[in-house]
Amino acid sequence: MNPMLTVARKETAQLLHSRMSMITTAFLAMFFAFTAAPAVTMEDGSAAVLDQLLFSMVPVIGLFVGYIFASQIFLREKQQGVIETLLCTPLTVGELWLGKVLGATLLAWGMALGAAVLIIVVSGGNSGGLVLPSAPVIVHLAVVMPLFIAAGTGLLGLVQFILGLRQVQIVNVAVIFVLIFLLTFTRQLLNPETGITWPVVGGSFIAGVIVLGAVLVMGRLLNTERIVTSLP
Amino acid sequence: MNIIETSSLGKAFGGREVLDGVSFAVKKGEVFGFLGPNGAGKTTTLRLLLGLLEPSEGEALVFGERLADREDLRRRVGVLLEHNGLFDQLSARENLDYYGRLYGVPELQRRISEILALTGLEERADSAVGTLSTGMKRKLGLGRALLHEPEILFLDEPSSGLDPEAQRMVRELINEVSGRESATVFLNSHNLDEVQRVCDTVAILDRGRLRAYDRVAALQENRGGVHFALTLADAGDITRAEGILASMEEVSRYWIEDGVITAVLLDGAAPAQVLARLVREGVLVEEARKTRRSLEEIYLDAVGSAEGGA
Numbered sequence: 001m002n003p004m005l006t007v008a009r010k011e012t013a014q015l016l017h018s019r020m021s022m023i024t025t026a027f028l029a030m031f032f033a034f035t036a037a038p039a040v041t042m043e044d045g046s047a048a049v050l051d052q053l054l055f056s057m058v059p060v061i062g063l064f065v066g067y068i069f070a071s072q073i074f075l076r077e078k079q080q081g082v083i084e085t086l087l088c089t090p091l092t093v094g095e096l097w098l099g100k101v102l103g104a105t106l107l108a109w110g111m112a113l114g115a116a117v118l119i120i121v122v123s124g125g126n127s128g129g130l131v132l133p134s135a136p137v138i139v140h141l142a143v144v145m146p147l148f149i150a151a152g153t154g155l156l157g158l159v160q161f162i163l164g165l166r167q168v169q170i171v172n173v174a175v176i177f178v179l180i181f182l183l184t185f186t187r188q189l190l191n192p193e194t195g196i197t198w199p200v201v202g203g204s205f206i207a208g209v210i211v212l213g214a215v216l217v218m219g220r221l222l223n224t225e226r227i228v229t230s231l232p
Numbered sequence: 233m234n235i236i237e238t239s240s241l242g243k244a245f246g247g248r249e250v251l252d253g254v255s256f257a258v259k260k261g262e263v264f265g266f267l268g269p270n271g272a273g274k275t276t277t278l279r280l281l282l283g284l285l286e287p288s289e290g291e292a293l294v295f296g297e298r299l300a301d302r303e304d305l306r307r308r309v310g311v312l313l314e315h316n317g318l319f320d321q322l323s324a325r326e327n328l329d330y331y332g333r334l335y336g337v338p339e340l341q342r343r344i345s346e347i348l349a350l351t352g353l354e355e356r357a358d359s360a361v362g363t364l365s366t367g368m369k370r371k372l373g374l375g376r377a378l379l380h381e382p383e384i385l386f387l388d389e390p391s392s393g394l395d396p397e398a399q400r401m402v403r404e405l406i407n408e409v410s411g412r413e414s415a416t417v418f419l420n421s422h423n424l425d426e427v428q429r430v431c432d433t434v435a436i437l438d439r440g441r442l443r444a445y446d447r448v449a450a451l452q453e454n455r456g457g458v459h460f461a462l463t464l465a466d467a468g469d470i471t472r473a474e475g476i477l478a479s480m481e482e483v484s485r486y487w488i489e490d491g492v493i494t495a496v497l498l499d500g501a502a503p504a505q506v507l508a509r510l511v512r513e514g515v516l517v518e519e520a521r522k523t524r525r526s527l528e529e530i531y532l533d534a535v536g537s538a539e540g541g542a
Binding site: 014017081082085086087088089090091092224225 | 245279282283284285286299300303304306307309311313314315316317318319320321322326330331333334335336360386
């Protein structure tokens with residue numbers, strides 16, 4: 001198996017074993033789902049409201065879940081000193097970082113999709129009939145959302161790898177809010193009054209690719225000595 | 233053939249020099265003990281050899297290369313650092329499985345079973361590592377380092393936190409690895425007894441500089457003159473014997489431990505001179521034998537001389 005996939009597989013398994021992370025993230029997803037779902041009613045335009053909700057709310061849930069996972073798999077391993085042993089294995093630092101990003105992203109994406117299903121089901125229960133999202137929104141959740149989650153987790157991981165604890169605490173919050181702002185800004189830029197159309201999703205996709213690409217380029221900042229000597 | 237080598241190795245952090253001009257070499261199959269007090273620079277040296285840090289000066293080479301640049305060479309090295317490198321949420325078996333995959337260990341499940349048997353952790357194989365005792369974690373960490381049958385094993389305080397029985401197991405493992413598998417062992421340790429028992433060569437580091445470096449036997453023989461131990465027939469004579477030894481120019485120093493007097497003679501002085509004087513003064517000597525310097529003595533000399541010179 002590719003070393004990066006080996007790392008991703010281990011991270012997913014470890015996160016699934018971490019009861020606290022799973023309970024926290026599941027609670028987060030349910031909280032957002034239950035508070036947002038009542039906005040959808042059976043009145044005219046309910047499908048559009050659901051689309052807007054899924055388009056904007058679910059990626060934010062994914063980003064927050066990725067934020068929680070990142071501190072588990074980057075910061076905690078660094079604090080515990082496990083990272084030094086991993087850096088002595090045949091893995092490159094880039095493979096280690098990307099593997100962790102992939103593992104956390106897959107799980108955070110899964111949790112966000114779970115929250116999306118919950119929103120659809122609860123709003124269906126509230127309004128007396130199941131309202132389904134449009135095709136562009138489904139594609140958005142399936143393709144665009146993981147790009148933003150990966151970019152967020154990757155950036156958080158990078159920050160947690162190369163900075164000390166105090167800087168990490170400050171920069172982490174900034175990272176997550178900048179990404180949420182970017183998501184909202186992209187949505188506003190693409191004129192949401194017309195609904196979530198293919199151009200809106202396409203524009204979001206391009207924004208996601210650009211952000212993720214930028215994060216991957218920033219991955220070159222990774223430096224073994226920096227990771228080892230910036231231990232909190 | 234030197235398998236590990238440093239030459240004029242130096243490292244500074246933010247202008248603070250923690251390692252200065254450290255040069256040593258470790259031959260293939262050797263068990264090398266790296267000693268020094270806290271803050272001496274041992275861990276920094278280890279990190280430089282493992283490619284975790286970049287030297288400020290000189291070189292740190294393993295297999296003649298910098299490990300930082302060579303993933304393929306890292307596959308031939310096993311590492312047990314201060315932390316065990318284990319994941320608390322995963323079981324012992326899952327931890328070994330993960331590392332086995334990273335190192336590309338063939339017949340991994342068979343090898344995992346071997347390691348679990350070797351470390352005596354078969355019954356806890358499926359327990360989460362977080363539920364294991366400190367000693368069990370250390371043993372598992374050591375097993376993890378041996379999983380891929382490395383040619384060089386870097387160990388940082390492998391016995392720390394272990395009970396005497398587990399410490400013996402660690403020593404046996406080191407002997408087994410260096411003997412049967414001809415692996416080279418780099419042992420970073422505070423445990424002088426452990427180092428004395430398993431190491432062929434020792435380097436003593438203090439305040440970033442190498443203070444002593446040679447084969448253990450050579451260090452014991454060559455420095456500080458002849459050592460010999462005296463057991464007196466009458467324990468009541470110890471005070472008198474002390475007075476005689478203190479007055480003799482041939483005796484550079486002496487100490488008493490468990491009723492045995494150990495005297496260190498100046499170069500050129502013979503034990504017979506001392507014995508004759510004691511007997512002449514009426515001290516009955518039951519046994520007198522030449523001894524070798526203990527590693528503890530060598531260590532304290534090396535570190536003490538550094539303090540004196542500072």
